[in-house]
Amino acid sequence: MSDYSAILVTLKLAITASFILLLLGLPLAWWLSRPAVSPVKSFFQPIVEAIVALPLVLPPTVLGFYLLIAFSPDSWLGQSWLSVTGTTLAFSFSGLVIGSLIYSLPFVIQPLQATFAAIPESTIEVAKSLGCNKVQLFKRVILPISKTGIISAFSLGFAHTLGEFGVVLMIGGNIENETRVVSIAIYDHVETLQFAQAHQLSLILILFSLALLTILYRFKNNRVGFY
């Protein structure tokens, strides 16, 4: 029964985090993908790119450690969250979502950035010459051309959040129906020598991730890109 709730929490976490990441990621990746024309942008662009890529190289425990400090009621983040919502961030589902946002950030931003960067500047110019304002440009040209990239960014963010462990361990703990995700549940089962259950959950995670990635790559190979 607790395994079932772990699966639910994991799915809820992955869906929430990847949706929010997509919303934040679209404008950020667009900004990163366009060549810098101003010196201010050419100064900040590589810094932002490095920050986005940081979760790829850091041990999740480092992220988790700093997040834990930031979530504590003594910090400004933990304090303002407490005063607005009346709850603490550490060891809560919301805290896990914030952790996942950072942890999976590069997995969403990088495919989006690559997709956007593949759109030639001249295509954007032509769209403008055909009367597109900014909103029409995104709605009628950039988003439809990037459809495949957007779907793969979402799926990668989703899949990566499914496998999150270290950060959750540091900031989420192991609260059933709240922060107990599949990876933690598996760890628990192994610690208590319940190998059969560990097998079961691991297999579910493997099959699910495999199915997701297969669909993703099938989709990617059928893409209609620039000729």
Add this chain to the structure above:
Amino acid sequence: MLQIQLTAQLDAFLLSVKASIPTNSIIGLFGASGSGKSLLIRQLAGFDQNHCQNSQIKFDQICWVNSEEGHFTPVQQRAIGYLPQSYDLFPHLNVNQNITFASNNNPDLNNKQLTDIVITALDIGELSKRKPHQLSGGQRQRVALARAILSSSQLLLLDEPFSAIGEDHLGAAMRLLKTLKEDFGRTIIIASHNRIEHAFLDDYILTLRNGSIEQSGNYREISTDIEGRFCRTSNAVNHLVAKVETYHQKYSLNQLSRGEHTLWAGESPMKNGTPIVLEIHAQDISLFVEKNTASSMLNSLPVTIVSYSELTGHQLLIKLALDDDFLTTFITKKSFEELGLTIGMSLYACFKAVSVISIKHSSKQA
């Protein structure tokens, strides 16, 4: 009028152009690669805003750019049609969706009559459901040209619009641009390094060199100015207007008339009375001091020498008056001296019927 006063610094390249061009005409931009043709088109479209300084652009009294007052009309508000050399068809849309793209943003552009004319002239009706990656290079260019035409109510900016279009479609595509000017009031600016395209289309021509205007004026003046760059080339061509008289079945030749003179040209039979433009390469014309009746050259026109200019070490470029028109040809300095040619002298300009290319249904110079 399209009034341009433009200074734009793009990396190491300085584009500096000052011109006043009549609207509702076809304007050719001529110049070698890297002379600034594409950059000028981009500036008129409204790209590279950051690079333009001390500039003013006015289209029919509407101010597009005034850098002193900090005014800059963005491209989407200029009512232009823009065809870049990269075509940039939208890969997610089929041909029909691509060419009607602009009218979805601005329903005023929805013009069924014009759309039909463009689709027919560019022969893209059969392609309407195809995606860009299913098209050949020439087909892509025709579709992109159609899209640009259907996106503008005033000014068309076309960068090398015929570079990939095959011979089968070239005539119709060029005639379409004339129709747009004559029946739909468009102003069309065409960048091309192909003299033949300019010869057929242009009312007005600007020649560019290193980002500055070298020559500007009516096509007829520029194309017969033997001191100017446009004319000074071994590929120089002449254009004469004539009228079809009869078609001689036996020889497969058209008998044409130009004033009191008779001319002969090959090609397919044409209807009597059709006005046509003949294209004669300068190097195909020979000069005779006396009328020579025993020659295989069927065409012989009385001309007088207007001026001449040295083209290369051994070659002279000669400008000849034919009634109120001009022809250019090359001869060697040796022939010039041996024949004792001088300005004002009367001669016969002769050329073979097989060297004449006729361009049908043109109103140019007619």
